[in-house]
Amino acid sequence: MLKPLTFFLGLVPLVYSISQVYLLQIGGNHQLGADPGKALVMLQGESTIRFLLLTLMVSPARKFTGWNQIQKVRRMLGLFTYFYASLHLLAYLVLLLELDFGQLQEDIRKRPYITVGFTAYLLLTPLAITSTDRMRRLLRRRWVTLHRAIYGVAILAIIHVLWLTKSSYAEAFLYGALVLVLLGMRIPVFRLFRNGLKPEI
């Protein structure tokens, strides 16, 4: 039950975006405003960071509640993170840059918040590729090490939000505080791991 439920939860933001685009195209009462392209890019970005936070919450939640079943949805949440990150990048490329790759290069080079966001995406890509059971068996211990890159992705994502903030830090601080707490909780885990106790995966 948990997996199908997570799957439907993961599709909610996508369905919302699609319905808004539909309303926009038929001239209905949509919420995308005067700059629908930018609004869609922002929506996908928000979904990305929310699923990233949910992914990071799985292991601590399991430890606190002892509810081991929850671990089963971690991969799915991680893949939804990558899915919305891809949509975020795609929407930015198609709707804002209109596939002007020269402009993309310039943005990545000259605009620090885009440099950081793009780096986070590049870092997330191998994690999505190696998320299958087969890859996990193949990589063994290295898989765990590799997938710790998610912490780097989270930090880069927060910097991305912080650097695009103009007037209010409320959102960036909220996400930032959550990431700090979620990463902080893992520090003792690393110690246990070094002491040769059961590894955390």
Next chain:
Amino acid sequence: MESGMLIYQRNPNDVRSAEITDEAVFHCRRRIIKTMGLGALGLTINTGFVQSNVHASTDRKIYQTIANIKGPVWLENKLIGIKPGAYSSNEQATPYEYVTGYNNFYEFGSDKTDPAENAGDFVTDPWRVEIAGEVEVKGKFTLEDILRPHDLEERVYRLRCVEAWSMVVPWVGFPLADLVKRFRPTSKAKYVKFVTLFDPKQMPEQRSRFSAIKYPYVEGLRIDEAMNELAFLAVGVYGKAMPNQNGAPIRLVVPWKYGFKSIKSIVKIEFTSRRPRTTWERSNDREYGFYANVNPTVDHPRWSQARERRLPSSLFSSNTIETLMFNGYAPHVAHLYKGMNLNRNF
């Protein structure tokens, strides 16, 4: 009652083919056609235009509010006599719902729709404006007294935001220069400083601990910029009183500068001998300068300024156009900056 008919799109040939399929533009044109029809019947702008707005788009609830926006009686009486002003652009005006629904007015929130959602109960009457500093006539004046000697005119100006989007807005107001002359600045007055209302009870972001901006919002112009014929004090848009989210009851409009210079809900105008430090300079002076002239050759660190999205943009055509030096107002303002290094004085 008779006033000149104002047509917001003076030259229909200006519409580019890319815009024709845009649904919002379609509505706008229908409205214009209706306005023209009603105008031909001898109706005035104030009744004819607003009625046609409501009829043309019953599917968009925000349009209906245009008829509900009312200033105090003395202002409504003044609005009847709006004259078409000089310097107006003949470009397609951005539809009312976007002019009043897509705003940066950070006192009311940081999302573009926040001001329209949060400024509904903002009290703008009674309103006083303090005139202070290096002027012969000082004091606090009611808005009615501030406006009394000035006839209202309409100016259709381009508005270019520093975030690389732009609109075309039919403002109603009067030239800033006329106000400046009235209060007789002394020879020491080199700059004009403007201050927005500080009222955390009414303006939620002024209470926020996470604000990147220090309030009250402060802006400024050099005195010769303030005396330029384009600098404008607006009390309305689209022939109606200014909606709260657009900076009611009185705001500045300096069309050759980025939008953030056009300070909203002004309570103080001070003439100073030293350059005022503006809100955005204090927030981040690497990104925002005092002059903030629209300049496609000087990039903002976070956005290229070479181009802009003319709103409303549709989904698969972002309606991107080249940004013009001084937002296309160079013939009127370039002389103000002769000999200045605009890369350094950005």
